[in-house]
Amino acid sequence: MISRSPGNSLEPMGEETVIVGHSFRSSMALLRLAASAPEPLPRGMVLLATPFWGQEDWQAKYALPADFTLPPGLPVFLHHCRDDGTVPFEHLDSYERLLPDAVIRRHETGGHQFEERMDAVAGDMAALGS
Structure with a gap:
């Protein structure tokens, strides 16, 4: 199951949940996780183009x-x-x-919208679903 809850809430969710976020929403999912990790934890997170706030003009x-x-x-x-x-x-x-345990996926092209790169994203989502 992939969860998309309104706002920045990670609750309610269960251990079958996979959090998928893009850009601002992905950074908000991490910020919410930092505030209080939900129980049970989701199956995993796949985050795309996540801003690192506090850097440069962010x-x-x-x-x-x-x-x-x-x-x-x-x-x-x-x-x-x-x-x-x-x-x-x-x-x-x-x-x-900051997160040495995270799996890092660098793509040469695809822009902010991951054009022609969604197969790699879907592969990570599928790996979490099995």
Whole structure:
């Protein structure tokens, strides 16, 4: 099951939930996770073009705590395209440093909307569903 709940809520959800977020929503899913990890944890997260707030001209009010870590056992996949004209590709490097347990997927092309890259995203979603 893929959950898309209104607002920034991660509740209610069950252990079969896969959180999929793009851009601002993906950063809000991480921020909500930092505030309080839900029980049970979702099956995993697949996040696309996630802004790293507090960097460069990106507002710090949405920044994750510096000591944020992923809950043990929560698989997280972070995808970003090098030619993204909205969220700088370097934001992915910041997430790689902050979240060393996350799986990082770098795509050369696809832009902010992941044109012709959704097969890779779908593959990660499918892996979480099995």
